[in-house]
Amino acid sequence: xxxxxxxxxxxxxxxxxxxxxxxxxxxxxxxxxxxxxxxxxxxxxxxxxxxxxxxxxxxxxxxxxxxxxxxxxxxxxxxxxxxxxxxxxxxxxxxxxxxxxxxxxxxxxxxxxxxxxxxxxxxxxxxxxxxxxxxxxxxxxxxxxxxxxxxxxxxxxxxxxxxxxxxxxxxxxxxxxxxxxxxxxxxxxxxxxxxxxxxxxxxxxxxxxxxxxxxxxxxxxxxxxxxxxxxxxxxxxxxxxxxxxxxxx
Amino acid sequence: xxxxxxxxxxxxxxxxxxxxxxxxxxxxxxxxxxxxxxxxxxxxxxxxxxxxxxxxxxxxxxxxxxxxxxxxxxxxxxxxxxxxxxxxxxxxxxxxxxxxxxxxxxxxxxxxxxxxxxxxxxxxxxxxxxxxxxxxxxxxxxxxxxxxxxxxxxxxxxxxxxxxxxxxxxxxxxxxxxxxxxxxxxxxxxxxxxxxxxxxxxxxxxxxxxxxxxxxxxxxxxxxxxxxxxxxxxxxxxxxxxxxxxxxxxxxxxxxxxxxxxxxxxxxxxxxxxxxxxxxxxxxxxxxxxxxxxxxxxxxxxxxxxxxxxxxxxxxxxxxxxxxxxxxxxxxx
Numbered sequence: 001x002x003x004x005x006x007x008x009x010x011x012x013x014x015x016x017x018x019x020x021x022x023x024x025x026x027x028x029x030x031x032x033x034x035x036x037x038x039x040x041x042x043x044x045x046x047x048x049x050x051x052x053x054x055x056x057x058x059x060x061x062x063x064x065x066x067x068x069x070x071x072x073x074x075x076x077x078x079x080x081x082x083x084x085x086x087x088x089x090x091x092x093x094x095x096x097x098x099x100x101x102x103x104x105x106x107x108x109x110x111x112x113x114x115x116x117x118x119x120x121x122x123x124x125x126x127x128x129x130x131x132x133x134x135x136x137x138x139x140x141x142x143x144x145x146x147x148x149x150x151x152x153x154x155x156x157x158x159x160x161x162x163x164x165x166x167x168x169x170x171x172x173x174x175x176x177x178x179x180x181x182x183x184x185x186x187x188x189x190x191x192x193x194x195x196x197x198x199x200x201x202x203x204x205x206x207x208x209x210x211x212x213x214x215x216x217x218x219x220x221x222x223x224x225x226x227x228x229x230x231x232x233x234x235x236x237x238x239x240x241x242x243x244x245x246x247x248x249x
Numbered sequence: 250x251x252x253x254x255x256x257x258x259x260x261x262x263x264x265x266x267x268x269x270x271x272x273x274x275x276x277x278x279x280x281x282x283x284x285x286x287x288x289x290x291x292x293x294x295x296x297x298x299x300x301x302x303x304x305x306x307x308x309x310x311x312x313x314x315x316x317x318x319x320x321x322x323x324x325x326x327x328x329x330x331x332x333x334x335x336x337x338x339x340x341x342x343x344x345x346x347x348x349x350x351x352x353x354x355x356x357x358x359x360x361x362x363x364x365x366x367x368x369x370x371x372x373x374x375x376x377x378x379x380x381x382x383x384x385x386x387x388x389x390x391x392x393x394x395x396x397x398x399x400x401x402x403x404x405x406x407x408x409x410x411x412x413x414x415x416x417x418x419x420x421x422x423x424x425x426x427x428x429x430x431x432x433x434x435x436x437x438x439x440x441x442x443x444x445x446x447x448x449x450x451x452x453x454x455x456x457x458x459x460x461x462x463x464x465x466x467x468x469x470x471x472x473x474x475x476x477x478x479x480x481x482x483x484x485x486x487x488x489x490x491x492x493x494x495x496x497x498x499x500x501x502x503x504x505x506x507x508x509x510x511x512x513x514x515x516x517x518x519x520x521x522x523x524x525x526x527x528x529x530x531x532x533x534x535x536x537x538x539x540x541x542x543x544x545x546x547x548x549x550x551x552x553x554x555x556x557x558x559x560x561x562x563x564x565x566x567x568x569x570x571x572x573x574x575x576x577x578x579x580x581x582x
Contacts, residue, residue: 076449091442105452106451109432114424119432
């Protein structure tokens with residue numbers, strides 16, 4: 001059974017059809033990239049899956065259950081975590097507190113109003129493991145907004161990881177990074193993906209990154225899927241070349 | 250560790266001041282000090298919303314007034330000891346706050362502030378509307394501090410009442426301090442810093458906001474419930490927006506997100522206002538002085554006086570050579 005299945009997923013903004021009848025399935029353990037030019041509907045597509053937007057039509061099934069139109073926090077609790085294209089952190093909390101909050105979300109003790117030091121302690125240990133994976137341990141006690149941009153991007157991934165989700169949605173994890181930072185981030189992400197049994201869907205603009213990380217690629221263009229397949233197939237696809245990869249070699 | 254040292258210091262200072270002072274002071278000063286402590290408690294309750302959740306309420310007088318009227322009416326209408334009435338009034342305030350919280354948390358930012366204000370004004374208007382029940386513009390007078398249970402009558406005296414307020418303030422502070430450090434408190438910090446992100450982590454952020462609003466109202470109601478038996482009356486002014494503005498300013502001057510800052514801010518400024526307004530020279534000038542202090546704090550100490558004190562201590566501790574500390578207003582205490 002696929003872990004994620006989108007059927008005819010559609011979202012209109014007035015006359016604009018941002019996501020147009022997208023069918024897509026992601027198998028457990030897959031690293032799927034969703035690519036497409038600016039305005040292709042990639043981020044909207046993520047927002048439909050994680051509940052930040054309601055679809056106009058179509059449905060989303062996660063692990064066989066219909067999660068269409070549920071509130072964002074409910075979908076997160078079903079086991080889908082996400083990062084944002086523009087960094088979303090708790091700027092004034094430390095890096096560790098950020099990740100600890102992510103880890104705490106799956107703990108039944110998250111509603112403890114007084115005390116609860118032991119609950120935070122356990123969430124903190126989970127946070128340390130996630131930060132270790134993304135080589136963020138040295139920055140644990142720094143405030144999130146004092147981290148370099150590259151480490152802030154990775155911190156968001158660490159949070160997604162600490163949520164202990166079954167599907168990670170990564171929205172342009174290398175957005176805004178320099179060439180060196182991107183290389184480092186890709187290497188760290190590669191290690192993370194090898195080290196765990198994760199299912200990941202990532203939106204990415206940088207083709208280098210996509211071909212290094214993904215085992216399967218879906219190409220969106222004006223809200224529609226125009227290609228879907230192994231990286232090599234997609235690279236050869238004439239329609240994709242036209243729509244998007246023109247400048248790429 | 251640092252926080253713990255500070256904490257012990259504060260408790261010790263409060264206890265020493267509390268246990269020595271009232272016996273040395275004339276009675277009216279004891280009453281003013283008691284009121285100052287009550288106002289500190291009131292300001293601390295608002296800090297839960299403003300400092301820890303970034304829910305800027307401009308109608309916290311609603312909590313104070315509800316607590317005061319609840320305790321006044323309970324004391325006058327039923328034969329219940331004051332020591333039971335006061336927590337009851339706080340709980341009633343919390344219960345009344347539930348629908349308020351439900352409505353207000355539908356919005357954030359300026360609309361949240363306006364909605365809280367609207368509810369406070371609604372209560373203010375209702376006091377005039379339901380005169381038989383509330384006494385209208387005359388308020389409710391003749392509230393007695395009833396003794397008991399078990400014949401306890403120490404708290405009826407001025408000094409006894411001061412101790413009662415001090416004990417309740419310390420216990421409330423300990424509770425709130427534990428709350429802001431708890432898992433729940435961490436989620437509040439997440440909401441304060443980035444609510445969208447906190448929601449996508451899997452937290453029903455609105456439910457958390459509703460709970461903290463109800464708790465803040467309950468503690469605000471506790472302060473109001475302590476005020477009515479102290480003053481002996483409850484008046485509609487307790488609901489008025491001026492009250493909401495005063496307590497908001499005291500939270501900001503004291504240092505939001507610190508609990509201690511608003512307690513001290515609320516207590517010290519209420520005390521100063523009382524004392525300085527009594528001097529003929531200063532009476533007219535006090536709003537000017539207070540306003541100037543407020544402007545100076547906003548400009549030069551955005552994290553409030555307690556925040557300023559804390560970063561000064563921090564700098565001394567780590568030495569002048571190290572890099573400047575960030576001026577973020579919400580450092581965890």
